[in-house]
Amino acid sequence: MKFGRISRESPDGAIARLVVVEPEKGRVIDLARAGALYAMGKRHATQAAAMRLAQAQFPGSMAQALGASDILVDAATEAIQGSYGDDASLDINNVTWLPASDPPVLRDGLTFVGHIKGWHERMQREVPESMLLIPGFTKNSPSTAIGHNSVVPWPGYIKSKMDYELELGYVIGREGGSVRPEDAMKYVFGITLYNDFSGRDLQHNELPIGMGSTKSKDFAHAIGPWITTLDEFKDLDSIPMEVRVNGETWGKGNSGGKLWTVAELVAYVSLGEKILPGDVIGSGTMGGGSALELGRELKPGDVVELEASGVGVLRTTMGQPIDGLWWPERRKPFM
Structure with a gap:
């Protein structure tokens, strides 16, 4: 699996997002977005709760996300399945890339x-x-x-x-x-x-x-x-x-x-x-x-x-x- 970081615009300015990268499909999948959609669709969470859960599970910091690396791949695989990944995907050629990791050292x-x-x-x-x-x-x-x-x-x-x-x-x-x-x-x-x-x-x-x-x-x-x-x-x-x-x-x-x-x-x-x-x-x-x-x-x-x-x-x-x-x-x- 391939993981990266991109910058996305928000009402509060540019924010970092963790993505799964699928070069063969020409796309990246915004994990916070996919995770929220999954939580609402599969877990019947409210929108607000789903967003809080997804942002905690898939932060924009790779260092923070890797703090739970034993479950990161499984959680990402689950979040991007089916339509959830499709609905959270972006053209790989139209994203702004951040350093793949934000290393503490x-x-x-x-x-x-x-x-x-x-x-x-x-x-x-x-x-x-x-x-x-x-x-x-x-x-x-x-x-x-x-x-x-x-x-x-x-x-x-x-x-x-x-x-x-x-x-x-x-x-x-x-x-x-x-x-x-x-x-x-x-x-x-x-x-x-x-x-x-x-x-x-x-x-x-x-x-x-x-x-x-x-x-x-x-x-x-x-x-x-x-x-x-x-x-x-x-x-x-x-x-x-x-x-x-x-x-x-x-x-x-x-x-x-x-x-x-x-x-x-x-x-x-x-x-x-x-x-x-x-x-x-x-x-x-x-x-x-x-x-x-x-x-x-x-x-x-x-x-x-x-x-x-x-x-x-x-x-x-x-x-x-x-x-x-x-x-x-x-x-x-x-x-």
């Missing part, structure tokens, strides 16, 4: 051997021994998550070497802490696409500080177009993946060739802290899945499409650089 791993080698070569850095000891990941800002068909904000302090990153996003479906790899996949609800945009020139200056990438990445994180539940994938290491820029293929491969498994990454992330429903953990970039590895870069107006079989296509357009932002002045050397 957004993390990004580094697991693909091809990208690890290619990134370090292009950034003129040695692959550290520590990468063989522990899975690497960063914590990113969830406040800058954007959805399918969005324009990517381009802060003017990134002058050149703007980059995309072709990644899968593992969406957490239940709360846990210090889980073990053999149990970790029980906590993964589904898979989405994740584009971790990166300003490589600024990243080159940030990394020697030793605290990771910050402003070179936290201006935009595209998550979408929707989430496909884990049961629809036979092998998480053989998902075909591709990235296109303005319709031209810039990278193609699959989800294999990892240094650390999905289960190991999820387990490591959870050590000593909580993973929460709605959290997104990026797989890291597929080998050859960044412009950096090709010696290329993005320009304003470029249309970037990430595709993964079984998920879909996450499309974004690079915006114009935002001028007039403050930037720190160089300090004098230490005495």
Whole structure:
């Protein structure tokens, strides 16, 4: 099953709605609407009660909805049956997409051997021994998550070497802490696409500080177009993946060739802290899945499409650089 989030207009302005996505039928189903119709038709609830029940069961927040992930799929399947789903359906081409999840915490791993080698070569850095000891990941800002068909904000302090990153996003479906790899996949609800945009020139200056990438990445994180539940994938290491820029293929491969498994990454992330429903953990970039590895870069107006079989296509357009932002002045050397 596929779940997404869209924005709909209401008397009080735009509101987020949880939807079931049926690409093969060219439609999405507004679950709050379908759930209310089902409650009135099958349960004989009053309209007011049916709306309260449906909105509680199918909130616009994916994180809140996944708090009940053990029943979410069953409840959605029930709500969209027959005419209830038909009467709550919308044309898939005429909806405004929100980030597929609104993650309480957004993390990004580094697991693909091809990208690890290619990134370090292009950034003129040695692959550290520590990468063989522990899975690497960063914590990113969830406040800058954007959805399918969005324009990517381009802060003017990134002058050149703007980059995309072709990644899968593992969406957490239940709360846990210090889980073990053999149990970790029980906590993964589904898979989405994740584009971790990166300003490589600024990243080159940030990394020697030793605290990771910050402003070179936290201006935009595209998550979408929707989430496909884990049961629809036979092998998480053989998902075909591709990235296109303005319709031209810039990278193609699959989800294999990892240094650390999905289960190991999820387990490591959870050590000593909580993973929460709605959290997104990026797989890291597929080998050859960044412009950096090709010696290329993005320009304003470029249309970037990430595709993964079984998920879909996450499309974004690079915006114009935002001028007039403050930037720190160089300090004098230490005495």
